Amino acid sequence: DRTRAIMICNPNNPTGYVYSREELEALRQIVLENDLFLLSDEVYREFVYDGQTHTSVMHLKGIEDRTIMLDSVSKRYSACGARIGMLASKNKEVINAALKFGMARLCPPTIEQVATEAGVDTPQSYFDEVIREYTERRDVMVKMLREMPGVVAPNPKGAFYLVVKLPVDDADRFAQWLLTDFDVDNETVMVAPANGFYSTPGLGKEEVRIAYVLNVEDIKKAMNILRLGLKAYPGRTR
Ligand SMILES: Cc1ncc(COP(=O)(O)O)c(C=O)c1O
Known part of the structure; x- marks a missing residue:
């Protein structure tokens, strides 16, 4: 009402x-x-x-x-x-x-x-190019995520984000751990824990949002760091 x-x-x-x-x-x-x-x-x-x-x-x-x-x-x-x-x-x-x-x-x-x-006068060719680039970034990211054991990644049709399910006990803890305890040659990745996007407490505990706003080479590097991070994380669940 x-x-x-x-x-x-x-x-x-x-x-x-x-x-x-x-x-x-x-x-x-x-x-x-x-x-x-x-x-x-x-x-x-x-x-x-x-x-x-x-x-x-x-x-x-x-x-x-x-x-x-x-x-x-x-x-x-x-x-x-x-x-x-x-x-x-x-x-x-x-x-x-x-x-x-x-x-x-x-x-x-x-x-x-x-x-x-x-x-307002930006030509459509600019958007065609941007869409082509984002599609490639999304495809590379989704493919690499789906190759990681225990990861569930959708293939969304718009914007430049993915909400991904990870084999971790708590995505918030995992996101912090990536920043404080893990690196590959002094580099790591930052992901956004997805629980904050839900209004129901407890939902999204195993999910993170990832943005594909980096160029393809950096996305490949980041996905490799994530893959190794998931392997090494002490709170891995599956
Ligand atoms: C759906 C949506 N609306 C609005 C905004 C914010 O736009 P602005 O940069 O104008 O504050 C964002 C930024 O992340 C967004 O994702």
Whole structure:
């Protein structure tokens, strides 16, 4: 009874999941039946692989006044740190309220605003190249992860993350151990324990999120370090 909105992240951080048109239509139905808003964080919408297409909630019919799309430039142009976020909605009340909040705060940085405006003209060829590169990085990482005994790695269709199941007692402890107790020729890897992404305590205990934002050679090196780390970790379970 207290639910006012559904919020999704599509393509998803941390799983890389991309919602299908059918799933979005189902959400549309739930929104209508229960008098809800639908918020969709689509900052990774250009990063969709294997010929899949991304459907924005802005294209769902009949819920235009209930739909809010959240966006940022930081992923699109590999400009993390650029403080330029935005929202889009056809609901004028929402936009007016957001504008008031915007004016009550300090303005976003001027130089990044100018750069963002110029970024609108980025040719599709840039994104084609980026998608080709990310696909290769994902493929290399997934292949190497699947070759490690006891590791379960999905092959997500979007964003640049994987949530991977590892044969460890506690992914948090394993992530710390990699940083404090393990190295290969003075190098190690850092992974994000996935339990923090779940709202249910206890879930994700054996899972980590890995981002494939390094170049292919560095990914190969990192996966080799992870493989050796899993072998040497005292809390290995399988
Ligand atoms: C799904 C999602 N939305 C928003 C952001 C943040 O964007 P910004 O860099 O504009 O703060 C991130 C960054 O990790 C993200 O993964």
